Amino acid sequence: VASKILLKGGTVVNAHHQEVADVYIEDGIIVAVQSNILVGDGVKIIDATGKYVMPGGIDPHTHLAMEFMGTETIDDFFSGQAAALAGGTTMHIDFIIPVNGSLSAGYEAYVKKAKKSCMDYGFHMAITKWDETVSREMEIMVKDKGINSFKFFMAYKGSLMISDELLIEGFKKCKSLGALAMVHAENGDAVFEGQKRMIELGITGPEGHALSRPPALEGEATSRAIRLAGFVNSPLYVVHVMSIDAMEEIAKARKSGQKVIGEPVVSGLVLDDSALWDPHFQTAAKYVMSPPIRAPGHGKALQAALSTGVLQLVGTDHCTFNSTQKALGIDDFRKIPNGVNGLEERMHLVWDTMVVSGQISVTDFVRVTSTECARIFNIYPRKGAILVGSDADIIILNPNSSFEISSKTHHSRTDTNVYEGRKGKGKVEVTIAGGKVVWENDELKIVPGDGKYVKMAPFNYLFDGIEKADSEYLSSLRAPVIRSKQTS
Numbered sequence: 001v002a003s004k005i006l007l008k009g010g011t012v013v014n015a016h017h018q019e020v021a022d023v024y025i026e027d028g029i030i031v032a033v034q035s036n037i038l039v040g041d042g043v044k045i046i047d048a049t050g051k052y053v054m055p056g057g058i059d060p061h062t063h064l065a066m067e068f069m070g071t072e073t074i075d076d077f078f079s080g081q082a083a084a085l086a087g088g089t090t091m092h093i094d095f096i097i098p099v100n101g102s103l104s105a106g107y108e109a110y111v112k113k114a115k116k117s118c119m120d121y122g123f124h125m126a127i128t129k130w131d132e133t134v135s136r137e138m139e140i141m142v143k144d145k146g147i148n149s150f151k152f153f154m155a156y157k158g159s160l161m162i163s164d165e166l167l168i169e170g171f172k173k174c175k176s177l178g179a180l181a182m183v184h185a186e187n188g189d190a191v192f193e194g195q196k197r198m199i200e201l202g203i204t205g206p207e208g209h210a211l212s213r214p215p216a217l218e219g220e221a222t223s224r225a226i227r228l229a230g231f232v233n234s235p236l237y238v239v240h241v242m243s244i245d246a247m248e249e250i251a252k253a254r255k256s257g258q259k260v261i262g263e264p265v266v267s268g269l270v271l272d273d274s275a276l277w278d279p280h281f282q283t284a285a286k287y288v289m290s291p292p293i294r295a296p297g298h299g300k301a302l303q304a305a306l307s308t309g310v311l312q313l314v315g316t317d318h319c320t321f322n323s324t325q326k327a328l329g330i331d332d333f334r335k336i337p338n339g340v341n342g343l344e345e346r347m348h349l350v351w352d353t354m355v356v357s358g359q360i361s362v363t364d365f366v367r368v369t370s371t372e373c374a375r376i377f378n379i380y381p382r383k384g385a386i387l388v389g390s391d392a393d394i395i396i397l398n399p400n401s402s403f404e405i406s407s408k409t410h411h412s413r414t415d416t417n418v419y420e421g422r423k424g425k426g427k428v429e430v431t432i433a434g435g436k437v438v439w440e441n442d443e444l445k446i447v448p449g450d451g452k453y454v455k456m457a458p459f460n461y462l463f464d465g466i467e468k469a470d471s472e473y474l475s476s477l478r479a480p481v482i483r484s485k486q487t488s
């Protein structure tokens with residue numbers, strides 16, 4: 001195991017700058033970034049001439065080993081991370097689901113699941129009910145456990161969905177802790193009605209999934225979450241933005257100065273919903289995720305929003321089930337486990353779709369796949385940068401090579417791939433995680449247990465100015481009226 005590595009002659013890319021330079025790594029840390037670094041014996045030298053040397057991808061949105069919809073995702077922390085590393089992603093942030101509403105029980109369960117990690121990871125925590133205990137446990141998660149973000153589900157009525165009352169309480173609590181509130185924005189009550197309507201119409205197949213939860217329901221919930229966050233002056237992060245409707249709400253809020261972050265996911269950027277109408281159940285079911293993959297046009301609009309900064313970073317929502325699991329919904333689309341793959345494909349697809357097409361620059365690629373995530377979740381510049389002192393999580397991408405996606409060659413445990421057969425330009429040829437070469441010559445060299453838990457501290461840059469805005473709000477209130485006791 002070479003703990004000393006020299007990457008020679010590549011174009012080193014950070015979010016705001018690129019230059020030809022060597023990168024020298026020792027014991028997991030970047031020790032030097034400059035031209036013509038000279039080294040002695042015992043150093044592994046990798047020639048990166050003509051290639052890009054970039055921070056490894058950070059995926060802000062994954063579900064590994066998650067119990068969901070009567071089953072468990074087929075990718076666990078090892079197989080999901082193996083896929084990630086083969087595709088140039090070196091860190092991910094997974095969502096802890098509380099156990100019977102208990103955050104600490106959920107945390108302990110995920111600590112166990114993550115023991116087999118082969119790359120670094122962090123946690124968000126979902127909040128699925130509200131009481132004093134939950135409120136107190138949130139504090140423990142932030143202060144002791146390194147969690148600085150909480151997700152609220154406005155959909156999945158009957159299981160994960162929470163009320164507006166909880167949403168407001170949750171936003172306030174997050175804000176008081178300096179933690180970021182995140183939402184899955186779909187109107188769960190309306191989705192429930194839409195699903196019933198489809199079943200009554202005899203539409204029981206995967207197309208019913210799309211028809212029952214149209215973009216308007218995502219737009220409504222996004223607008224509501226944004227307005228409620230604005231009402232309590234709390235920053236907000238909208239996960240998996242899938243529609244023009246939701247994106248436009250985010251654009252409007254950001255234009256008015258509200259602190260709202262929008263995360264598109266790869267499936268929403270590059271796929272459309274046509275396969276949901278495929279006559280073969282399995283072909284259609286593999287595309288079922290929530291919010292649904294939308295009609296043609298939404299993806300292009302989300303790409304444009306990403307390139308203009310209306311949306312800020314790209315996730316995957318990697319949440320995989322094999323065909324047997326998808327078949328749970330063979331007679332009723334409501335029982336198809338929701339989720340698609342993406343951890344292995346994200347970097348390649350964003351590169352090919354956004355950079356090769358000329359929509360974003362190479363530095364922007366680094367920003368939307370890595371740096372922005374590190375900044376938002378407060379782990380920059382340890383992660384998300386190729387700087388002296390940063391963790392040695394690095395990829396080498398060859399712009400002149402190409403990739404091809406297939407379930408026959410991918411590293412996820414799923415037997416299908418929603419990007420089956422896609423080809424494109426640009427290939428991650430080398431992945432270095434924690435200072436070790438883990439992907440080279442199309443081969444993984446990974447060890448369970450090598451991955452470290454990355455604690456995330458509260459109060460990211462989104463909280464700048466919040467206190468001032470609060471005091472301005474208070475002073476803007478007109479003085480209360482003093483009324484006498486008389487009733488007439």
Ligand code: URP
Pocket residue numbers: 063184288289290291317319338339340
């Ligand atoms: O369909 C999806 N997105 N499955 C994962 C859970 C979620 O809503 O993010």
Ligand code: ZN
Pocket residue numbers: 184239240290291
């Ligand atoms: Zn979700």
Ligand code: ZN
Pocket residue numbers: 278279280283
């Ligand atoms: Zn077919």
Ligand code: ZN
Pocket residue numbers: 061062063317319
């Ligand atoms: Zn998700």
